[in-house]
Amino acid sequence: NSFMLDNVFFKADSTAYEYPTVQSETLDKIAKVYLDNTNTNMVYKIRGQVNESSLSAEGSALAQQRYETIYNELVNRGVPASKIYQLTSKNVPDGYGGERNVEVIVVSDCDDSSR
Numbered sequence: 001n002s003f004m005l006d007n008v009f010f011k012a013d014s015t016a017y018e019y020p021t022v023q024s025e026t027l028d029k030i031a032k033v034y035l036d037n038t039n040t041n042m043v044y045k046i047r048g049q050v051n052e053s054s055l056s057a058e059g060s061a062l063a064q065q066r067y068e069t070i071y072n073e074l075v076n077r078g079v080p081a082s083k084i085y086q087l088t089s090k091n092v093p094d095g096y097g098g099e100r101n102v103e104v105i106v107v108s109d110c111d112d113s114s115r
Contacts, residue, residue, distance in 0.1 A: 008070060008102045015065045027070070031077035033106055044079065045105040046070050047087035066102050 008026055009018040017023040034042055048063030048070075067086050075081050087103070 008104060010066055010069075010102070013062065015062070015069050027073045027077060030104055030106070031074055031079050034079045034083065035077075037108065040108045042083065042106060042108040044074060044084045045087050045107060046084060047103040047105075049102060070102050070104065 008023055010016060011018050030044070034044070046067050048066035071081075071084055071086075074084060087105075
């Protein structure tokens with residue numbers, strides 16, 4: 001089972017949130033999924049995104065910084081660092097809008113009690 005949340009948006013060319021209140025609420029909900037299901041092998045896979053015109057090292061650095069922002073936010077909300085993995089940055093078409101977000105994919109394979 002997995003689902004993806006892609007509504008964590010950043011300001012253009014920045015690691016500052018576009019909508020700070022909404023982002024805080026969204027990150028609270030994302031962390032709560034883990035906190036309500038600690039008996040599972042749930043992991044978070046996070047991917048920073050930049051637009052295709054940001055294929056440079058600068059664009060890659062921005063995607064990395066966005067990943068680290070979300071990583072730190074989730075750890076601060078109680079998600080163990082060992083449950084968070086980074087996916088390769090994604091370049092999206094210019095004008096798509098996705099270049100200013102971070103994908104957070106939550107994956108749960110099985111219940112620990114079944115082992």
